[in-house]
Amino acid sequence: MSERIPARNIPIETSDAIHTRSFTGFYRSLRLYGAGILMLLFFGTSWLTWNGRQAVLWDLADRKFYVFGATIWPQDLFLLTALLMIGAFGMFTLSVFAGRVWCGYACPQSVWTWMFMWVEKVTEGERNQRIRLDAQPWSAEKLARRGAKHGLWLAISLATGLTFIGYFTPIRAMVNELLHLSLDLETVGWVGFFSLCTYINAGWLREKVCRDMCPYSNLQSVMFDADTLIITYDKARGENRGPRRKDEDAKALGLGDCIDCTMCVQVCPTGIDIRDGLQLECISCGACIDACDSVMDKMGYERGLVRYSSEREMAGGKTRWFRPKMVAQTVLLALLAVGFVIAFLHRPLVALDVYKDRGLYRENSDGQIENIYSLKVINKTQSPHRYAVSLDDADDFALQGASELHLAPGELALLPVSVALTDNDGKHGSRPVVFRVRDLDNPDTTVTTKSRFVSP
Template sequence: MSERIPVRTVETFEPLPTRKIKAKSSDNLIHTRSFTGLFRTLRLTGAGFLFVLFFGTVWLNWGGRQAVLWDLSESKFHIFGATFWPQDFILLSALLIIAAFGLFAITVFAGRVWCGYTCPQSSWTWIFMWCEKITEGERNQRIKLQAAPWGLNKLMRRSAKHTLWLAISLLTGLTFVGYFTPIRPLAEELLTLQMSGVSLFWVLFFTGATYINAGWLREAVCMHMCPYARFQSVMFDKDTLTISYDVARGENRGPRKRDVKPAAAGLGDCIDCQLCVQVCPTGIDIRDGLQMECIGCAACIDACDSIMDRMGYARGLISYTSEHQLQGGKTHLLRPRLIGYTAVLVVMIAALVVALVQRPMVSLDVSKDRGLFRENSQGQIENIYSLKVINKTQQRQDYQLALVDGDGFQLRGKTRLSLAPGEIVDVPVSVAMLADRPTSSSQTLSFKVVDSDEPEVYSVAKSRFVAPMNR
């Protein structure tokens, strides 16, 4: 069984007296500093792709309808050329399970990278921080503005910031609701102030949720509300790649001139510039060890690498590394836990693909009439049924209704159907028992609906046939 690394590592060295720049200002708010670097570029590229996907997909059309739409009124989920029905929701459950195992696998391999790069909370928080930067200035300017008394300058800057926050939040809320209600008429109703009460409620609800979470709560969601922060350490082992500070190389930390050799001054490579703290969106000091609040965004790596470049030192004082590597060992990428999660993930993805390919494009549900049985004009025992047939394809289809292994029974009623794309019909039918005496008071019947042009496309549903034994 693999060992677990602690959530926080307590260092044993005695650092030199240093100046301390707090992550939070006197108003107890985290004001992050701007920075550049490889991981910031990767994060912006990934987040940009997700934003284009989220805000753009909802406006695409496919076959005369919205390409991606969860139509609650019709109980249908459209994804481009495919339509899913409530009977297919087991596939959604499988997709969620696959996403969970994918999260487990990536956490075992590289820690909390989901939070730092693709989590909506983190992504929207970065956008809101950018709005702060362009309206209130850089970190020091924002701290001064926060401490300054209210005046025209502060009022205008704050108003501009909150206007941008609300605009982004409204666009987010409208887009999210647009995946459940057609976005074009929804946007038109919003612009003309004619939106219905239910739609308006949900648009305002998600607008408020985005505004509060990304604008005000921010790191509090990651630190106190997100369950992932609580159980991530359970999935870590000594080979998990986490953002770590190299204590052996960095200590003792302290300021020095660029031309001073660290060893000659009895110092490590860390100049205690505090830049890693100032860029952290959760306000932690990564040099204190792995902490629950770290979301794995690698902002501290970019900041530290920039300082190492200026000082002429090698990069990597803060890096993605494992506990084994920090201790002078080697990181083992292939290990039982990671292999197990990956194997399960591959099997589940393959099973989902097979299920999607073999998904029946016609659905059949059978409900028996409340009456137990009746005797028809020919003296035969009959049961009445209602067959619900759904055409899940995007074309008109012809179907044939029949009984499976229905020896001794006869299906009566409308057995040939022609359904439009996505059409649902309820077909009343009766089943008569041909034998004079039943072998049992209750027998199983299997109904089958078959595509007339493609016999391999069919669906089967079962029900019961009830007859009197003392006839």
């Protein structure tokens, strides 16, 4: 007898929980490899060292952000703001091209949810086993399985919370203090907060975050156009739906290629039926494509009944890859990225702030008008440097006080100086004066700051 593909598998549902079926396929593998790389970066980067300290660390106490060999100071926060803007614009550009693929493949909510779903499979079994377990009364076996699941969820959540806080507090010291039960209550509170958020979001809320809490799901329709790649069901090929044996002639039965097995629904992490068309809940993860392709293989049909396609292609046209909107956004994104790299590489590695004394002016022993200033000089590099202080265009002025200083990596120095007016030449009142700090170890590195000189 010919192999018969099951038409439907309709277990008794006891709750609104979504129980996904295990599956294999190209997009699942792509997602697993991508998630593995992201997990390795997230959990591994915090443990890397650079020049004897943590390689990536946001030191809130000293207001410094270390990224390997670079140190980002509060004066450089515009770079971080620019980077976040580039990331957001990049995601919008990606959405115009291929919909919510960020959500399906790289969003932390999705990555952690897939991980928690894998824990469910390991501890409670496959989809039908989990559904039956939900319907069963409490027993020792159910308690053990549920306890193992939630124990692993909590362990992953704790590791996530520790790692996240480890980017703000040196992770090695923090973990050591935790093991010796000497971690301060404030850090314990923050670790607990982010651990709880991970546990609730990935374990309990799941698709509700994507559907109801994430604003991106409601913004996607604004960014899509007729050529955006989205996951689509080919109705012209799939309808009418219905079960059949593998050796039966579907056309003779008046049926399309869809055998109505609902496998695409059973693997969907948000529980939608992609055959109903594009929905806000769809995160473009490709799970339904893998499931449908496996069924098409068993039936001997061509793959692609469910596939990434565009509205234009489904209407009989051809997807336009190089459309003006897409090209313009890609070029603008590339220019923003290049501009960021240039700004980062050319950021000043020494900072100079000038504070004028509250007194307007005074007369020194030589009868010259004098103004007092405090210079705040910061060595923004990770090595010691020597700096020279001078005035720009100082024909009428003389700098009095220390003109050279040595600063350790990241050191801040307050340098009191005075500026005397050597040639008034009939000029009175307020005029600009420009201070310059030059790195003697790297003469190309200089920074200037303008202030005011006041005379009677």
